[in-house]
Amino acid sequence: MSLKIVFALACAAAFCCGQTESTSPSRTQPAAKEAPTAQEQANPLQTTAAPQAAAPVAEAGDQLPPARKPAAGAKAPYVIGPLDVISVKVWNNTNLTSTLDVGPDGMISLPLIGQVKADGLTKEQLKEALAKSLGEYLNSPEVDVQVLKVNSKRYFVYGEVSKPGEFPLVQETTIMDALATVGGFRDFANQKKIYLMRGTQKFDFNYKDVSKGKHLEQNIVIQNGDRIYVP
DSSP states (O other): OOHHHHHHHHHHHHHHHHHHHHHSOOOSOOOOOOOOOHHHHHOGGGSOOOOOOOOOOOOTTOOOOOOOOOOSOOOOOOOOOTTOEEEEEETTOGGGOEEEEOOTTSEEEETTTEEEEOTTOOHHHHHHHHHHHHTTTSSSOOEEEEEEEOOSOEEEEEESBSSOEEEEOOSOOBHHHHHTTTTOBOTTOOTTSEEEEETTEEEEEOHHHHTTTOOGGGOOBOOTTOEEEEO
């Protein structure tokens, strides 16, 4: 056999072996993950992270979550009392529009409906009560009520303040609110020893602490007849 034929057979055998190895499934285990390089450890943010799903965008017509309720702390509405002065207006009826004094018994008097109790009601509650009573005589009356002067509820501030005296208790008022209306303290006022008297009860109030957000429980809501002393 000539050398050329032997060489050709050897090449063909080698080619067949290579084809068999490339088409055979590999039984070897996958290579272990290589340890991160020093550069990757120093800059971990440069490594490729799995993409995160984007937050859904609200489309028109989607139901949005309910709005949060407003924080608590709104002032309570004023409650009408004896000797207060109020105005009652009935639209398109001047005969029923007038300024009224709340009597010592807490009652007011209007044409058509006579005596109506105002004591213990807010102006919105009194407005509804008047509209209901007038509705028996008028077609859908529109009523407005305003408090013109507060005579039934008041508090007092005494001592080392610029404007001591008597003050109307028109709305929910704390000790801090009351002290804000007296024009400031005098030079020798002891702002740490303020106190409120409610009958025989005594409530201490440290203005220095409360104004810095400390001991806020001392900043109580004032009641009718309370007396604040600034020594």
